[in-house]
Amino acid sequence: MICKVLRLVPDPYRGMIPLYLAAIVVFALAQSTAYVLLMPLLEALFRGDLGAAWGWTAGVAGAVIVVFVCGYRQSVLGLRIGTGMMHSLQTRLGDHIATLPLGWFGTATAGRVSRLISSSVKDAMGVFAHLLSPLLTGVLVPAGVAVGMLFLDARVSLAMLVSAPLLYLVNRWGQGLYSRAETNAHTAAEESNSRVIEFAQAQPVLRAFGAATTGNRGLQNALTAQRRVGRGLVYASVPGLVVFSFLVQLTFIVLAYLVVSFASGGTLSAPAAIALIAVSSRFIDPLNQAAELSTAVRGAANAADRITELLDTPPLPESDSPLQPADAGVRFDDVRFAYDTGEPVIDGVSFTVPAGTTTALVGPSGSGKTTLLRLASRFYDVDHGRIEVGGHAISAYSSTTLMEQFSLVFQDVYLFHQSIAENVRIGRPDASADDLARAAEVARVDEIVDRLPDGWDTNVGEGGTSLSGGERQRVSIARALLKDAPIVLLDEATSALDPQNEAAVVRGIHELTRDKTVMVVAHRLSTIQHADQILFLDQGRIVERGTHDELLAADGRYADFWNERSRASGWHLVPAGEGAR
Template sequence: MIRTLIALIPSDRRGKVGIYAMLTLVSVVVRAAGTVLLIPLVAALFSDVPRDALPWLGWLTAATVIGWIVDTATSRLGFDLGFALLDHTQHDVADRLPGIRMDWLGGDGGANTANARQAIAATGPELVGMVVNLLTPLIGAILLPAAIALALLLISVPLGLAALAGVVILLGAFWASGRLSRKADAVADETNRAFTERIIEFARTQQALRAARRVEPARSMVGDALAAQHGASMRLLLMQVPGQLLFSLASQLALLILAGMATFLTVRGTLGVPEAIAMIVVAARYLEPFTSLSELAPAIESTRATLGRIRAVLDAPVMATGTAALSTNTAPRIEFSGVTFGYGTTPVLKDVSFVLEPGGTTAIVGPSGSGKSTILSLIAGLHQPSSGRVLIDGVDTAQMDAETRRATTSVVFQHPYLFDGTIRDNILVGDPGADAEQLAAAARLARVDELTGRLPDGDGAKVGEAGTALSGGERQRVSIARALVKPAPVLLVDEATSALDTENEAAVVDALTADERSRTRVIVAHRLASIRHADRVLFLDGGQIVEDGSIDELLAAHGRFDEFWNQQREAADWQITH
């Protein structure tokens, strides 16, 4: 944990880590000296010349003052390192996320996405206080008893050895109890994550659940997740109790060893009674850090988990990038050359090759799961092929710099996500530098102007979280305006009309075809109305292109596309009769 924490501190502050460690060590030595000085002080007070205690009192006072000064300096430096850790970590995580490979984010059953979300949400006070409120007490709790034991060796070797034995016993018990707790925490974290995801899902799907009369949590997957969480919590408690009992037993054993040795030496006459009395205070001071260590255990495990999540995000695999850029911003030529790709061990595309000419509109059609959306993801640079190459104007997307890759494509997703802001804000996400004329043109093409014209606040109207204040068709129009305002030479459309009514579907298709910007367009669709303006159709099945040509050519071939076309036409003619 300490190594991870230090690794997260920015390099320009690493030099201060050494100073911090030195100050912490000095603080431990001074506090240990102050504790052991009680023995000669008490012995002098009970001697024939009590005045002899004054020099020892002076040394004790000096140790106390020096300790206070060092602790103050350590705290200030700790806060400085804590704020540096906060700033550096939050910026690093935010900078890292856009480059992380999508297969990692979606992998491990959603755990990686949850880790990324929790890493971003790590609170400021938690990170800032990690050094001062946790690391400093932790180091002190581990080193101070050992320092006291070493100092006791100067007074009595048997007492020092007994104290060192107690340190070994207590640290061993702490390690064992921590290991038990971590095993239970791992299970609890997984069930807590699953429960949180199910609660969010339960809240978002209330419409469907109520329609199906499945609104009782106990009868849904929320109930299963809650039961799993309850079981994990019980196991966590059952595994924590033995650890706490073990540590408590070790503390009593360490006290017994130290007290027994002091008593034995006093009975034998090798340790004076005043020194033995002072040892009571020393023993209490010796055990106090271990009590603090026990109290810090939950915070230590929580911090270990937080640092682990942050480290996992920072160590996550990133998309390959290079320094290549496109020479122009006009509609490019897109080429797939022997592209194979899969999600995990599941193959999706198998040795796919095709060329899309500049400025053309290509429709990709095929059954669900055939790899249509995957092709768009590869063009957009959201994924990279397992083998083969994706070329845009002859430039391999894997060799593009990140900025070029993001600027090249504009995407309309099947399920658009709108940010909690105004309609204007959401459109400008596509191009924050767009002027009023460009904004109005994109809104007009996507027919967002019809929407804003009937709203009191116009394009300043709030869309709500995830766009919930708008209908599905209205959200899609805003999403299209966002894509159109972006000056990208490639426009990718993924099932943009699959869930829309006829009116909104017509508006979306018109918006995509009326855009006069020089672009190469690739459209994934099931519905014929969305592809009627396509220059070319690729029919995909089983991860391979089985038909390629214009709409008329494929219809004349009476193949898979012709079958698909006829099914669509027959479905369009269906009517409900009385």
């Protein structure tokens, strides 16, 4: 168990581990030495041999001093290793998560990551901070007492040593029960954490449908399952502890009986018997403490397994090549891709987007349009085929170089819990104030800033909740404008906007795409009509391609789509009885 946690200790702190363990060992052996010396000390006092008694007292005092010094030393080292380990693991986990492909992230990711970085890391660092020392002491002190007694009374020492294997087996059995239950409890906690986060983020939807208090079955079921599994964890830990405690007390009774028997038979003096009973109690107490702590160490070992599993998750392969794209062209060559479900989302797609042109992706929902945009920017690696940017495979570029080529504007806009200025500057952190103001003016973010009490410094809340959907989209456009990348990947999201926000967003998009290579999932008819190339997708395949006029003349799927959209664009509500127009 301990080895799993040891592997997570960062290199700068590994050199402290031998000193830490040595301090614990000396600390435990000094304790056991002090206990063992009680027997000759009491015998000397009862005999009236004050000279010998003072000698044994000096030995006990020396052992106590060693206990104090080594106890302090191991505590300091343990805290230094534990806190350093916690900081390092949180940093490593954060850095590693940033390298994982987006396919790793799912609905339960937030709860899982939150649980790992907070609870699991804390459990793992606790091994050094406050668990390992009392656990090892609980084993080493009884062992030292048992060995030391060999030189004073071998009969009691052998009785102590005989009980050790039985106690070990019982403790191992109990830990097996606890480990399985703890794994189930952690999984339930991850699910409930995810549901709580979802519950907080989805309040507008829940309240709109009257499900804020009674209708959220997912959260209720997750919390109920967590309570049930939590009770199971308690029940799983009880049998091992009860049986182990019973055997420990039984061992003490047997040792006390043997000591009294030897004293009654005249083979052991009364002072020695008193000392042996006292020493036997110090043999027993640390074992109980070690049994209680071993469950916590087992939980820490499980936490270390979960942390290691995440750190071992393969990142998206990263190139360190200094390669730069020759132009802003994009090319898909027989690309196939499937998510974890195994069903192909993109199936043999090939097309080219020449530099400086606009390609519109059109088709029914679920046909793979947005997935193509995400594959182009390497949010995922393709299962088959090749995607090129500027004449080279996107996997040949470093992630920094590749992402410098793209400005992304997707439907789901996420703003960080920071100021408006900081959210826009994510596009280019070193942008000047003039550049920031220019991008904001084009996207009409300046109108938002002017009406807010703190202007650019206004915090937008988690996910940008203090702004409307249209305002968040304006900030997203400003972010992309500020970045000014040569390729724009655009998933238009203007259909749900009010006229004012739609006008602002459309204006920003026109400026953003000027003289750029554009791949756009098109919803607005004007965007589709003016594209240099239109690809009509269905079930992950390109079923039609061409310009707007060419596809209308072909009178195929695109023509049907266009005619349907044209009719839908003119709909409006009329008073009852007048009929629809």
